[in-house]
Amino acid sequence: YYRSDNMSKVAGAEQKELGNQYFTEQKYDLAISSYTDAIAANSQVPTYFVNRALCYLRLSNWASVVDDCKQAIQLDPTSIKAHFFMGQALAEIGNYDEALVVQHKAFDLAQEQKINYGDHIT
Numbered sequence: 001y002y003r004s005d006n007m008s009k010v011a012g013a014e015q016k017e018l019g020n021q022y023f024t025e026q027k028y029d030l031a032i033s034s035y036t037d038a039i040a041a042n043s044q045v046p047t048y049f050v051n052r053a054l055c056y057l058r059l060s061n062w063a064s065v066v067d068d069c070k071q072a073i074q075l076d077p078t079s080i081k082a083h084f085f086m087g088q089a090l091a092e093i094g095n096y097d098e099a100l101v102v103q104h105k106a107f108d109l110a111q112e113q114k115i116n117y118g119d120h121i122t
Contacts, residue, residue, distance in 0.1 A: 012041035016048055019055075028055040046075040046082065053085045065089035080109045 019034030035052035038045070053068035069086035072079050087103035090096075 008041045012038040012045060012048065015041060016045075016051065019051060023051070023055060026058075028058050031055045044075060046072040046079055049075070050079060050081045050085065053082070053089075057085055057088060060092070062089040062093045066093075078109055078113070080106050080113065080115060083109060 015034045015038035019031040019038065022028070022031035022034060032052055032055045035048050035055065038048040039052070042048070049068040049072035053065045053072065056062075056064040056068065066086055066089050069082040069089070072082035073086070076082070083102050083106035087099045087106060090099035090102060
């Protein structure tokens with residue numbers, strides 16, 4: 001089955017919105033599934049990885065948080081949330097030195113971009 005780039009972008013965006021709806025309903029497993037579908041449709045959107053990482057964070061699935069945040073940072077090295085969530089997960093697994101570095105990077109990015117960051121989806 002062939003999909004044009006534009007169709008993939010639309011499908012990804014629709015899945016992201018569905019994931020956001022599930023997230024607000026605290027249906028994290030369903031949200032993860034929707035974000036996974038969004039990534040399958042268009043794996044070049046860092047927000048899909050960041051949003052899925054936040055779901056994993058809510059479920060205490062620390063390794064998946066780190067993996068998704070690394071993917072998001074590879075796509076967008078200036079992602080405050082990816083650094084912030086990854087730092088939280090690294091601290092939870094006891095990797096405090098790396099957590100501190102990553103959290104400091106999130107703080108620096110927030111200062112540079114003049115943005116407050118927190119644990120909400122985009």
